[in-house]
Amino acid sequence: MKIVVVGAGQVGSTIVEALHGEHDLTVIDTVRERLEPLAYRYDLRTIEANGASRRAIQQAGTSEADLFIACTSRDEVNLVACSFARVEAPRATIVIRTSNVEYIDLWREGRLDVDFAVSSELETAHAVSRSIGMPTARQTDVFADGQVQIVEFEIPEGADPAVLGVPLREAQLPHDSRVLAIIRGDSMTLPGGRDVIQQDDRIVVIGSPQAAREWGALLAPGEGVVEDVVVFGGGQVGAAIARMLTTQGIGVRLIEPDRDRAREVAEELPACRVYSATGIDADFLARERIGSAQAAVFAIKDDARNHYAATLARAHGVRFTIAIVHDAISTPVYELSGVDVTINPRGVTAEEIVRFAHDPRTQQVAMLEGDRYEVLDITTQPTSEYVGLRFREMPIRGALIGAIVRDGHAVFPRSDEVLQAGDRVIVFTERSRVPDVEKVL
Amino acid sequence: MSPYRAARIGARARLGIDLAGALGLTGTLVAYLSLSAVLPAAAAVGYGEPVWPFLAAGGITGGIGLGLARLGHRTAGPIGFREGYLVVSLTWLLAAVYASLPYLFSDEPQLSHPVDALFEGMSGFTTTGASVVADVEALDRSILLWRQLSQWLGGMGIIVLALAVLPRLRIGGRQMFESELPGPEVDQLAERIRDTARRLWLLYIGLTLVLLGILLVIGWSGLDAELSAFEALAHALTTMPLGGFSTENRSLEVFAPATQWVIALFMALAGLNFALLYRAIVRRDPAALGRDEEARLYATALLLGSILVFVELVHADLFAGEEAVRQAVFQTTSLMTGTGFAITDYVDWPTLSVMAMIGLMFVGASAGSPTGSVKIVRHLLVGRLLRRELRQTIHPELVMPIRLNGRPVDERTLRAVLAFVVMYIGIFIVGAALLAIDARFSEVELGITEAIAASAGTLGNVGPGLGFAGPMGSYAPFSDFSKIVMAILMWIGRLEVLPVLVLLTRGYWRV
Numbered sequence: 001m002k003i004v005v006v007g008a009g010q011v012g013s014t015i016v017e018a019l020h021g022e023h024d025l026t027v028i029d030t031v032r033e034r035l036e037p038l039a040y041r042y043d044l045r046t047i048e049a050n051g052a053s054r055r056a057i058q059q060a061g062t063s064e065a066d067l068f069i070a071c072t073s074r075d076e077v078n079l080v081a082c083s084f085a086r087v088e089a090p091r092a093t094i095v096i097r098t099s100n101v102e103y104i105d106l107w108r109e110g111r112l113d114v115d116f117a118v119s120s121e122l123e124t125a126h127a128v129s130r131s132i133g134m135p136t137a138r139q140t141d142v143f144a145d146g147q148v149q150i151v152e153f154e155i156p157e158g159a160d161p162a163v164l165g166v167p168l169r170e171a172q173l174p175h176d177s178r179v180l181a182i183i184r185g186d187s188m189t190l191p192g193g194r195d196v197i198q199q200d201d202r203i204v205v206i207g208s209p210q211a212a213r214e215w216g217a218l219l220a221p222g223e224g225v226v227e228d229v230v231v232f233g234g235g236q237v238g239a240a241i242a243r244m245l246t247t248q249g250i251g252v253r254l255i256e257p258d259r260d261r262a263r264e265v266a267e268e269l270p271a272c273r274v275y276s277a278t279g280i281d282a283d284f285l286a287r288e289r290i291g292s293a294q295a296a297v298f299a300i301k302d303d304a305r306n307h308y309a310a311t312l313a314r315a316h317g318v319r320f321t322i323a324i325v326h327d328a329i330s331t332p333v334y335e336l337s338g339v340d341v342t343i344n345p346r347g348v349t350a351e352e353i354v355r356f357a358h359d360p361r362t363q364q365v366a367m368l369e370g371d372r373y374e375v376l377d378i379t380t381q382p383t384s385e386y387v388g389l390r391f392r393e394m395p396i397r398g399a400l401i402g403a404i405v406r407d408g409h410a411v412f413p414r415s416d417e418v419l420q421a422g423d424r425v426i427v428f429t430e431r432s433r434v435p436d437v438e439k440v441l
Numbered sequence: 442m443s444p445y446r447a448a449r450i451g452a453r454a455r456l457g458i459d460l461a462g463a464l465g466l467t468g469t470l471v472a473y474l475s476l477s478a479v480l481p482a483a484a485a486v487g488y489g490e491p492v493w494p495f496l497a498a499g500g501i502t503g504g505i506g507l508g509l510a511r512l513g514h515r516t517a518g519p520i521g522f523r524e525g526y527l528v529v530s531l532t533w534l535l536a537a538v539y540a541s542l543p544y545l546f547s548d549e550p551q552l553s554h555p556v557d558a559l560f561e562g563m564s565g566f567t568t569t570g571a572s573v574v575a576d577v578e579a580l581d582r583s584i585l586l587w588r589q590l591s592q593w594l595g596g597m598g599i600i601v602l603a604l605a606v607l608p609r610l611r612i613g614g615r616q617m618f619e620s621e622l623p624g625p626e627v628d629q630l631a632e633r634i635r636d637t638a639r640r641l642w643l644l645y646i647g648l649t650l651v652l653l654g655i656l657l658v659i660g661w662s663g664l665d666a667e668l669s670a671f672e673a674l675a676h677a678l679t680t681m682p683l684g685g686f687s688t689e690n691r692s693l694e695v696f697a698p699a700t701q702w703v704i705a706l707f708m709a710l711a712g713l714n715f716a717l718l719y720r721a722i723v724r725r726d727p728a729a730l731g732r733d734e735e736a737r738l739y740a741t742a743l744l745l746g747s748i749l750v751f752v753e754l755v756h757a758d759l760f761a762g763e764e765a766v767r768q769a770v771f772q773t774t775s776l777m778t779g780t781g782f783a784i785t786d787y788v789d790w791p792t793l794s795v796m797a798m799i800g801l802m803f804v805g806a807s808a809g810s811p812t813g814s815v816k817i818v819r820h821l822l823v824g825r826l827l828r829r830e831l832r833q834t835i836h837p838e839l840v841m842p843i844r845l846n847g848r849p850v851d852e853r854t855l856r857a858v859l860a861f862v863v864m865y866i867g868i869f870i871v872g873a874a875l876l877a878i879d880a881r882f883s884e885v886e887l888g889i890t891e892a893i894a895a896s897a898g899t900l901g902n903v904g905p906g907l908g909f910a911g912p913m914g915s916y917a918p919f920s921d922f923s924k925i926v927m928a929i930l931m932w933i934g935r936l937e938v939l940p941v942l943v944l945l946t947r948g949y950w951r952v
Contacts, residue, residue, distance in 0.1 A: 270844065270847070
């Protein structure tokens, strides 16, 4: 496969590292110092040019490429590079890295002409929320501006008897939610009212973030709900983490030293309490009772400061700490000092892109159980045979509609709801049935 | 001429503002405004009353306007925001003078003194509704109509009107617009100020016509025997601008309950932000009213005020049943929106109700409406500022942007809001003190509450005070000095303090 990568920063180099050898790679970057180490270490072509120039993209042989990845740290460059690439190679698969959630949403709505969009900030925020949001959750994803959440749970021992061993139609389940699938061993069922959840099953639930949390509490009653998380550092990553946690209904306190930036974050996130403080001021930590937080996330840009803040917070009594690693070599340092979880945003992003490069697919928004099941986000066409039908009248063909987004609001449909043309539906299905589902809707 | 070159040329050029340009624009505005004398003149012809007071007033004002306009002839380019303050302040002062001329020229003994005429003129254009005329019914019909019309013209703002109607005014931005239709942020209905101004005026005219229609129907159908076509027109003209002038000696007391209810409803309506009303009525999005925090608080304040007064009135055995509700709702709406109509002499109400009436004068209606006083949105923002102050006492590092309708409000705007409220209260106190001191020297019987009510009523463009200046009385007994003080209060209040006060600073005039 011929692959063109724009950007040779941390994300770009990680991608190159993973993909070299089996593919033909061309890397474009403006800085020679970033290209040289790659060229010496791996067998690939490098072009020293601006990725946002059409000539550079032509020169890289984009017209013959199968895969085009724009992963510089600047959104604008990536957008321009992708639109040139689309002109050069209409059939190539195009992947864009962006830090702007708006672009991701645009892509999900099918209005951005790329095949896959990844955001470091969002991936990192997902990773953080997975480690603190719900201990029993194996995987979680949010859609439609955080109004819809899909969670895959593992049913542990001691789950609430209201759920366990009772037919679904009699079980008292959280409102605004729906069980999309029960996975038992190797088999998956799209459950009806008679099906029963058992211990050691894995279930896929769709619902509002509130409902998802209630599910988490139902399945692991002892664990309690996380209510107070402190995020250190209000940069792009810190803000994205705070946003994701607040949409899940978790109380977040954010600490950002720069006054203007603190104000910006506070304006953006009304549900989050923002402090303008250094975060390494012992008096402040004591006064604001930071030690009583259930978890703290450290997203300060400078690893040394970040590390110090994490250690200080631990000394003040924070029990669970997550560090966002700026530079890959810092990971062992954090781990050595007892930080519970480390997350490397660039690593996470590169992984995501590489996963996609191995197995490119369109339309997919989330994968569960490796890649056996998919969650699709599709806008219904007026010509669809399902439009105008009540949900209970729809024949089940190996797919289940979990939620619809109508006029920007998420609805979790009851059986007598009618599907309308133009509704955005979030569908859960087996991978093999994706084309059928797309055709029908 | 660049300011730098100007500074080298000489003493005259040390002036920090383009005085000729500002006076020129003021002249143009006043000259156009003088055309409005045609309307009462026509009425005078119709009623067989003297026409010349209106023609003379129009002629003199037009002449002054054209003279000033010539001054500005030489300077080119749009008027900057700095000159804007002078233009706005001066235009409104001249408008008041213009309104007073027909009173002076007419043979009416109650308005023959220049100070009285100026007071009445200022009270008209600023939509205050305070009057020095004790026996309104004795006035000529054309003069009465001119009184009502001056309030209607002033309601939506003279400059906003000029922007909407006149071709190519040399006004660049929004600043002059905002000092007339104020609020922390004017909601722009269109890309161009001119289109926004036009829409607001059309809505204003439309609502006035609807009210007129309803009142005419009430009059013709015999529901209200007192309501002639003339009365209907006169009161439609002063309800929409939240003015308060009436053609009756005892305000709206003589009218039937149906008329009073309709007028109460339209006062409440006119107290809403007009940009919001436009959205709700013209763009058919009534839910916009429910989404707006200011509109919600406005409705809540009206409701709570009415309930308080209602309970007090029933408790004191003054009224019962529908009448008690009507009295409470009408008086609360009238005083809170700064209209100043009355359907009873509330001077004799129990203490708490009278205090409520004074308190309501400080509330005001929504920003972007013809109301005066502090306005609901400022109360809302000040409340949030205080709440933030309390929270930051405990958490000094907490960053809390203050939001209005979900959008963060700029800190500079908040400072301006706070400064406004402090200045407003300061001016109110100075005004009340001046009235009290002057009353002593001029041997006018004026109690504490009366002094407070007169100052609050004129500064807030409400109208009636208490005591002899109450809703059924008049401001005539005050001395000339006090009347001038109150005319200035009305002027300052209508322009929201700042444009007038800024003229008093040295820095405004210097480079």
